[in-house]
Amino acid sequence: MEQPSDTTTRRDHPTAPTILLAVTLLGSGCAAPPERPAPEPVDAPVATAPATVDTEPQPPGTPPTADPGPPSGPSDAARRAIRIDLAEQRFTYIEDGEPVHSGPISSGRAGHPTPRGRFAVLAKDIDKVSSRYTNQLGWQAWMPYAIQFHGNYFLHEGWLPGYPDSHGCVRVGERDARFLFERLRLGDRVEVVD
Secondary structure, eight states, X not given: OOOOOTTOOOSSSOOHHHHHHHHHHHSSSSSOOOSSOOOOOOOXXXXXXXXXXXXXXXXXXXXXXOOOOSOOOOGGGGGEEEEEETTTTEEEEEETTEEEEEEEEEOBOTTSOOOOEEEEOOEEEEEEEEEEEEOTTSXXXXXXXXXXXXXXXXXXXXXXXXXXXXXXXXXXXXXXXXXXXXXXXXXXEEEEEO
8 A cells, every 4th residue: 555755735634824814814803703603694583672772873983872771670680790891801790799700802992882881681692693794704794692782782702802803792702602691681781881
């Protein structure tokens, strides 16, 4: 049986430049490549809280203002909350007034600020596909484990470069996104601070 020589090129493995190019193209933007393939866009209804929210986009560079969110609901909603600290680039999930889980985030970059204030969970969509933004390949940006908290602003799984880098959404890692998606309910408090 003949052994391949050291000079034989295998065509079933990508070359280093190809891998580097793919990582560069996919490495930034609102929705970086998650560990599972993106779903096809579907116009399916999403559970929403009984609140009216202005979904008109804010002018670039203008910090959005907080809306009061939905009225106080059952006492169960007061048990859970998430605090997003933009200065620290961290979130803290709270139950019954006690911190339970914390992790890194990437919030809105210059010109695309994340809104500050007190909000509430308005909707959840495990396989959200953005209708506004595309990734570097021109595909609609995938926002898995999306939790809407104000207008077109979501907390969702995404790339964490270690600094603010999104279009205003709050990105978290995959494990944190799954944890928060499972724990947070419609009407739960979302507090975004500097």
